[in-house]
Amino acid sequence: MQLKKWLTATAVSLATLYSGQLLADDPLKVGFVYVGPVGDHGWSYEHDLGRKEMEQHFAGKVETTYVENVPEGADAERVITQLAKSGHDVIFTTSFGFMNPTLKASKRFPDVTFEHATGYKRSDNLSTYALRTYEGRYVSGVAAGMTTKTNTIGYIASFPIPEVIRDINSVYMGAKSVNPDIEIKIVWVNTWYDPGKESDAANALMDQGVDVILQHTDSPAPLIAAEKRGVMGIGQASDMSSFAPKSHMFSVRDVWAPHYIRTVEEVMSDSWAPEDYWGGFADDILQIVSINPDLPAELKEAIDSTHKLIKSGEFHPFTGPIKDNQGNEVVPAGHTLTDNELAGVNWYVEGIDATIPN
Template sequence: MRFFKKLAVLAALVIPMHALAEDPLKVGFVYVGPIGDHGWSYQHDQGRKALEEHFGDKVQTTYVENVSEGADAERTIRRLAQAGNDVIFTTSFGFMNATARVAKEYPDKTFLHATGYKRAENLGTYLAVTYEGRYVSGTAAGLVTESNKIGYIASFPIPEVIRDINATFMAARKVNPDVELKVVWVSTWFDPAKEADAANTLMDQGVDVIVQHTDSPAAMLAAEKRGKWAVGQASDMSHFGPHAHLLSVVDDWAPYYIETVQDVMDGTWESEDTWGGIAEGDIKIASISDRLSDEQRAKVDSVIEGIRSGEIQPYAGPIYDQDGTLRVKEGEVATHEQLTSMDWYVQGMTATMPN
């Protein structure tokens, strides 16, 4: 009798464990903007969809869009953890502290934060090396500008944005020493009205190429209307400005999301700081305009291939800041620590840094 009781107990234990093994891995995503922004959040959601397509019923994904950076983010991340999500991706710099706090509360969950620098045993960070794409953008902008004035619509003065501004300017100056880069700060990631106003303000100042670090196609649409050039952000924005479109810097998150989730499934995931750029396929240059001359196109292509091969390092020294202080020595390349804490403009920039 005891024997059969033991078998019954074992069966009760085995069956739920087997059922548990069949359950899908639950993966949550937190977006700072709407998935229809056609930029940053849109591309992260494309990565989520690719994750679902790759794993099928082995994963169950959910997302929350339009999440404000701050207390709202912390509440959202905690709700996803409480809802049983095993892996949570938080996709904006301003989610960093909230992600770190919730990760500490849920040590059995895996958290990944985009563009930040705080890590823990169950919290990793990841980044697309957008400054490589900006370096290509700066090259193309420097080649096509006729006014020698390039405009940059910037979101917030965080290291990611500042190093992308610098990369754009350094590349443009390399092919056109007379270039000036004008910057307008809009204090938002996604606000089509503000972005359009910023684009028009820059064009009113003589800018004929717009680069943006915001997420809507508003700047592209404004440039198309006024016969100027614009660079697409995060996704291919060529259809918003067929004439204006110079190129788009596309963030492809799918490979990272698929690899990371597979590692979690396999039990091999470890916290790290992952940077993926052109060589890794995380940054792609899309729909380069056929309005470029053969010589201009060849130059842009050579920069792309140079970055891919490692021959071109956008942050290779010597690099001086606006005040003439040497920041990166000749023969050296800026470290990740220098890049992730960048709060200065390079020499030659005339714009001022906001407080």
């Protein structure tokens, strides 16, 4: 009888051990939610490159899933919920409008690790992560201000959220630093990715005398439109040089793989904790790439030196004194906006002749 009990107990122990070993060997399931198609050659494209590099880095220890073209709102909530229900251990949601759906899902699925890009709401199992895109925009503004012959540059804006408003300000301040006569014209397209709308916006700006195009949308359509009309432009989120070899000045590239790898490593080692992560020039998660070799030497030097000043921390675009375009002091002298303050920018800087849409 005792032998039978011992054999039963041993069998149960071995089964438990074997089961635990199987669980330990199962790959970590990581899901991604994209607002655009992976072929947008911009924002979602770069997130997907980061996903692939992260999966390759872990060599079989990670299994990834992605859902593309997810509208911001109720559809996003359904997609995020389905990923959580289907056994995903980590879920990255990669657009500002996914913020509230991700927060709701984090409360419903406390054992899942969530990370939301560009938002500001966190919980015990929800982090936020963003890029210091304003750094690249300032360099872009310097380049645009030195290049324009009409003293008029154009910005194709997606949605009036702090990230976009902040970056418009940064472009303008960069341009103003080298060209006191600069004017910026802004067209809001209310989409992240719509090549037709983006192209129409670029043409509308060029019809108004704009001769340098910048964008906060995700397709290369504005650059292609610029190339057709002999106007210069700057690539957004990924290297867009191949779409407009003559008009492309450089691209500001988002490099997400390091953050994705670090996050998954922390989840695997049980050291992950919610945070508000910002990556920029300093850690090479934001990069200036494919500078057009035909640009004037003086311009290439200005791009390089401005990039180095920001990367080293010697210069921060949002250090006061800064006034808004209503004459109010929004950044006192000697103060540099904190990340929390940067996440709440809802004003245009002095000199921008425009109003922010509701």
